[in-house]
Structure formats: C-alpha cells, structure tokens
Amino acid sequence: MQLATWNVNSLKIRLPQVLDWLTTHPEVTALCLQETKMDDPVFPREAIEAAGFRVAFAGQKTYNGVAIIARDELDEVIVNIPGFPDEQKRVISATIAGVRVVCAYIPNGQALDSDKYQYKLAWLDALSTWLAGEQLRFARLALLGDYNIAPEDRDAHAKWSDPLLVSPPERAAFQRLLDQGFSDVFRQFEQAEKSFSWWDYRGFSFKKNAGLRIDHILATSELASRCRSCVIDVEPRRHERPSDHTPVIASFE
Numbered sequence: 001m002q003l004a005t006w007n008v009n010s011l012k013i014r015l016p017q018v019l020d021w022l023t024t025h026p027e028v029t030a031l032c033l034q035e036t037k038m039d040d041p042v043f044p045r046e047a048i049e050a051a052g053f054r055v056a057f058a059g060q061k062t063y064n065g066v067a068i069i070a071r072d073e074l075d076e077v078i079v080n081i082p083g084f085p086d087e088q089k090r091v092i093s094a095t096i097a098g099v100r101v102v103c104a105y106i107p108n109g110q111a112l113d114s115d116k117y118q119y120k121l122a123w124l125d126a127l128s129t130w131l132a133g134e135q136l137r138f139a140r141l142a143l144l145g146d147y148n149i150a151p152e153d154r155d156a157h158a159k160w161s162d163p164l165l166v167s168p169p170e171r172a173a174f175q176r177l178l179d180q181g182f183s184d185v186f187r188q189f190e191q192a193e194k195s196f197s198w199w200d201y202r203g204f205s206f207k208k209n210a211g212l213r214i215d216h217i218l219a220t221s222e223l224a225s226r227c228r229s230c231v232i233d234v235e236p237r238r239h240e241r242p243s244d245h246t247p248v249i250a251s252f253e
Contacts, residue, residue: 005144007245011036032103036065084126100138104145124173155213183224
C-alpha cells in the first residue's frame with residue numbers, strides 16, 4: 001500500500017498532471033490533495049471517476065480545499081475537525097483498505113504578529129486533540145498533508161530567514177503530534193541532505209534547491225512499523241506550470 005500527499009495549488013490547473021501522475025504510480029492506493037481551490041459544485045468528480053478512481057472532497061472557491069483520490073472505497077468520510085468551528089475547508093478523512101487517512105491543509109499563519117498565526121496555533125491544538133481520540137479508534141492512522149511547518153533546521157534551506165513556518169510554537173505543535181504517538185515516516189529512513197517538498201516560484205528557488213520540507217506523512221506506531229520507504233518525488237516540480245509543492249509517498253507493508 002502506498003499513501004501520498006500533494007499540495008496541487010489549484011486542481012483546475014493541475015488535474016491533468018494529477019491523473020497522469022496516478023497513472024504512472026499504480027501502487028499509490030490513495031492520494032491526498034491540498035489547495036484544490038474549487039467549490040464543491042465545480043469539483044471534477046466525473047473526470048476523476050471516469051479515470052477509474054474514487055474521490056471524496058471538500059472545497060471552497062479560490063482558497064483552501066482538500067480531497068482524497070483512492071483506488072479503493074472511501075468509508076466514514078468526515079469533513080473538517082469535529083467540534084472546531086471553521087468555515088475554511090482544510091481537513092477530510094476517510095477509511096481506505098483498513099487505514100484511516102486524514103488529509104490536512106494546515107494554515108500558513110501569514111506572520112507571527114497576525115491573527116492568522118494565532119488561528120494556526122489554535123487550529124493545530126484542535127487537530128491534535130481530535131486526533132488523540134481518533135488514535136483510540138484507529139490503530140492504523142495516517143495524517144498526510146501540507147503542514148506549513150518545517151519541523152527541524154535541516155528541513156529549511158540555509159538562507160531561509162522568515163520566522164514563519166519554523167517558529168518555536170509551530171515546531172512545538174508538530175512535536176506534540178510526535179509525542180502523542182505519531183511518527184514522521186520520512187525520518188525513519190536515511191535521506192539525502194536538503195530534501196525539500198516546496199520551493200518558492202520566485203528567485204529560481206527550485207533550480208537552487210532553496211526549499212522547505214513542509215509536506216509530511218505522520219503515522220501511528222502500528223502503521224509506522226509497517227512503513228518500508230518514504231520519498232519525495234521531485235519530478236512534478238519540473239513540469240510546465242507546476243505546483244510549488246511536489247508529492248511525498250510512503251510505502252507500507
């Protein structure tokens with residue numbers, strides 16, 4: 001089984017890339033998408049299903065939006081964080097082939113002195129609290145998505161000077177997830193230095209590999225023990241009109 005995550009930064013633009021990628025990665029059981037930026041009435045359900053996939057989605061016009069595309073049935077679909085009032089569509093979860101899959105687009109935060117940063121921290125706290133309950137229900141649970149957090153210094157290029165995405169409170173929120181029983185499966189394996197999943201469109205950042213690792217796959221201990229590899233697929237970032245993010249894929253026994 002393979003689980004993958006990809007912030008596509010507009011599914012309207014990148015649907016052909018997504019379908020092509022799934023075709024060339026037949027072992028991917030489920031792909032979590034973030035920033036679909038599409039309201040539900042215009043979501044391309046028909047095109048995705050015509051390509052042989054199943055899909056669950058929750059979106060809004062212009063901003064945010066999440067979806068899970070799967071080869072198997074999606075059961076017990078839930079949108080958003082239960083008990084946390086939020087108009088923004090940032091979370092969708094489903095059970096696929098016995099694994100609970102949570103697709104999340106964690107808020108960016110904008111700036112440390114902004115209301116959006118406080119919203120991000122409150123959102124992360126609500127996510128962690130909710131997931132603690134989900135961990136009791138599902139031994140095999142994976143949290144995939146764009147976290148907008150580079151958890152360690154090695155997850156940011158050397159010239160990254162913005163305090164956002166690397167601030168101590170953001171990293172503490174990530175660590176809280178690890179402390180409550182999740183594993184960052186990418187770090188279970190030896191990885192090349194400067195392994196990143198996002199590069200700014202500006203300043204030839206991808207060419208210089210001046211990026212951040214902010215797209216993550218966390219798994220409960222039961223699932224993490226079955227993980228056999230986790231890689232960042234940089235090829236889609238080389239496409240014409242690419243997303244600024246690229247997929248991360250974890251393989252489980």
